[in-house]
Amino acid sequence: MDYKTISQIPLFHSIEEKEIICIFSALKITETHFRKDALLALQDELCNRLIILLSGSVKGEMIDPSGRIIKVEDIFAPNPLAILFLFGENNRFPVQVTARESVTALVISKQSVLRMLSMNETLLKNYLDISAGFAARLSRKLHFMSFRTIRQKLAMYMLSLSKAAQSDIVELDKTKSALAEYFGVSRPSLERELTKMQQDGLILTSKKEIEIKDKKELVRLIHL
Amino acid sequence: MDYKTISQIPLFHSIEEKEIICIFSALKITETHFRKDALLALQDELCNRLIILLSGSVKGEMIDPSGRIIKVEDIFAPNPLAILFLFGENNRFPVQVTARESVTALVISKQSVLRMLSMNETLLKNYLDISAGFAARLSRKLHFMSFRTIRQKLAMYMLSLSKAAQSDIVELDKTKSALAEYFGVSRPSLERELTKMQQDGLILTSKKEIEIKDKKELVRLIHL
DNA sequence: TTTAGATTGTCACAATTGTTACATTTCAAA
DNA sequence: TTTGAAATGTAACAATTGTGACAATCTAAA
Numbered sequence: 001m002d003y004k005t006i007s008q009i010p011l012f013h014s015i016e017e018k019e020i021i022c023i024f025s026a027l028k029i030t031e032t033h034f035r036k037d038a039l040l041a042l043q044d045e046l047c048n049r050l051i052i053l054l055s056g057s058v059k060g061e062m063i064d065p066s067g068r069i070i071k072v073e074d075i076f077a078p079n080p081l082a083i084l085f086l087f088g089e090n091n092r093f094p095v096q097v098t099a100r101e102s103v104t105a106l107v108i109s110k111q112s113v114l115r116m117l118s119m120n121e122t123l124l125k126n127y128l129d130i131s132a133g134f135a136a137r138l139s140r141k142l143h144f145m146s147f148r149t150i151r152q153k154l155a156m157y158m159l160s161l162s163k164a165a166q167s168d169i170v171e172l173d174k175t176k177s178a179l180a181e182y183f184g185v186s187r188p189s190l191e192r193e194l195t196k197m198q199q200d201g202l203i204l205t206s207k208k209e210i211e212i213k214d215k216k217e218l219v220r221l222i223h224l
Numbered sequence: 225m226d227y228k229t230i231s232q233i234p235l236f237h238s239i240e241e242k243e244i245i246c247i248f249s250a251l252k253i254t255e256t257h258f259r260k261d262a263l264l265a266l267q268d269e270l271c272n273r274l275i276i277l278l279s280g281s282v283k284g285e286m287i288d289p290s291g292r293i294i295k296v297e298d299i300f301a302p303n304p305l306a307i308l309f310l311f312g313e314n315n316r317f318p319v320q321v322t323a324r325e326s327v328t329a330l331v332i333s334k335q336s337v338l339r340m341l342s343m344n345e346t347l348l349k350n351y352l353d354i355s356a357g358f359a360a361r362l363s364r365k366l367h368f369m370s371f372r373t374i375r376q377k378l379a380m381y382m383l384s385l386s387k388a389a390q391s392d393i394v395e396l397d398k399t400k401s402a403l404a405e406y407f408g409v410s411r412p413s414l415e416r417e418l419t420k421m422q423q424d425g426l427i428l429t430s431k432k433e434i435e436i437k438d439k440k441e442l443v444r445l446i447h448l
Numbered sequence: 449t450t451t452a453g454a455t456t457g458t459c460a461c462a463a464t465t466g467t468t469a470c471a472t473t474t475c476a477a478a
Numbered sequence: 479t480t481t482g483a484a485a486t487g488t489a490a491c492a493a494t495t496g497t498g499a500c501a502a503t504c505t506a507a508a
Contacts, residue, residue: 084363087349088356094363114349121342125311128338131355132312138362139308139318145369146408148466149494177455184370189495191457207456372496373464401485413465415487431474431486 009052009078009106011126023119027112034103040081043096047085048110053077056103060095074100083127084134086110145184147222150193153183155218158203158210168212233276233302233330235350247343251336256329264321264329265305271315272334277301280327284319298324307351308358310334369408371446374417377407379442382427382434392436 003017012020031054034040040051040058057076072095075081085091087110108116117124147153157179161170174182180190197203202218204211212218227241236244255278258264264275264282281300296319299305309315311334332340341348371377381403385394398406404414421427426442428435436442 084356084359086356087352088360089353091356091360114345114352118342118345118348121338124342124348125338128311129313131359132308132310132315135308135355135359135362136312136315138359138366142362142366142369145366148408151494175455176457184372186496187456188458188497192459192495195457375464399485400487410466411486412467412488416465416489419487 005054009054010130011052011080011123013126015120015122015126019120023116023123026119027108027116029106029108029112032105032107034099034105036099036101038099038103040097040099040103040105041093043094044092047082047091047093050083050086050106050108050110050113051081051097052106052108053079053081054104054106057100058097058103059100060097062095077104080130083131084138086113141182144182150183150185150189151197152221153185154190154193154197155202155221157183158212159215159218159222162212162215168215170210170212172208172210229278233278234354235276235304235347237350239344239346239350243344247340247347250343251332251340253330253332253336256331258323258327258329260323260325262323262327264323264327265317267318267320268316271306271309271317274307274310274330274332274334274337275305275321276330276332277303277305278328278330281324282321282327283324284321286319301328304354307355308362310337365406368406374407374409374413375421376445377409378414378417378421379426379445382436383439383442383446386436386439392439394434394436396432396434 003020006012006020007015007017015023034056041047043062053075055077057074058081059074060072062072075097081097082093085094113127117127144153144156147156158170161173162168165171172179176190176194177187180187183190194203194205198205202212202214204213227244230236230244231239231241239247258280265271267286277299279301281298282305283298284296286296299321305321306317309318337351341351368377368380371380382394385397386392389395396403400414400418401411404411407414418427418429422429426436426438428437
């Protein structure tokens, strides 16, 4: 477990080597290896430790009472697992976590995380920034889901991309299939709505690119 | 600003008076009064301070470009505002915050929050627990929103209540109007679905109470 | 280069939900 | 107790979305 690897973990960004050595020697932080298909956490298990992936990737899955498995998401190194659920009252893993390949991970007990964050203000800020990032993504997705129609979700999505790119021509950052899934709608319905919006003169689509033709109407759409 | 008031703020739970005095004297924490209709924060304003309500309540509103106002939520003392958005990269208030009545609030700069959390481990744990609580609520709501049909959302909702109450007879914790809004569906559609589910023998509704008649089918519903 | 798998575009039809409207009931403030 | 506002129950009809199916295209691995 060398400094170079550790400094690449977002949680330890901008923290000097001697500080990291100090932190790691004061706390019981273990590096653990998991083989492919090993379980890193069980669904509904008490979330009493922070797991940070050093290498490899895992998948999160929900299991229903009849034993069926539904995949939820993949997480890659060097990201942490379920950081938003580490604290709180009845903090349990929302999904079962399985190694998709050979995985190395830091495992830090909740108690040690607390002490670690108390020891170093930069570390604390990193932790809070990372948590806020996840929360912002959750919040943004909820915002999308709360629009009633697909047209509104698309309007919101394209306006966001347009604002970020500072251009009326936006490039989709996901496949349309992935976008449909992100919106929680069926793929054909998404395609149909894109076609309709082009017919209505709101946009011009070509492959991965979309040109916004009537920004005013798009803005109007997302406000009822 | 007395100890009794401060100790009732969730963030300062279980912290002794002398500790609080120590923290407050080391940092610049100001108690601010706002009259009815005063603005505590602007939409899209940089979120560079933590605001904790001591008394009174505020409303969060979104404003669209045409100037229309859409109410989002109310927040009451002794809760904090937008605690999940204080840190992170481009951390801005998602809504405009207006006093609904006369309001007293603690205003603590982001920098001071960092220092404060470094000073006291209990305070840090409180902060993380509170944040986790908000994140869990966000996540739970997203879970509901991601079900496609109203029937599935209702099944999930009733099973959750049933599990919490350890009974097949559950009492709704919101009005049906509020529940419809929480689900992001129209009220008549929610009522219709409840009626249909009763016709189908899944539940038995009477006023505020719902009796679960076919738990097995409800469980099946929420897994496709 | 070939080829299997993923992505895309489109369609008709079924299912679900929204909208609007109205009558009734409940509940808390006057 | 009165009363007005909020909550509830229901209905017909319109709008939106899902489903399943098929063909065309793209892409990366063999």
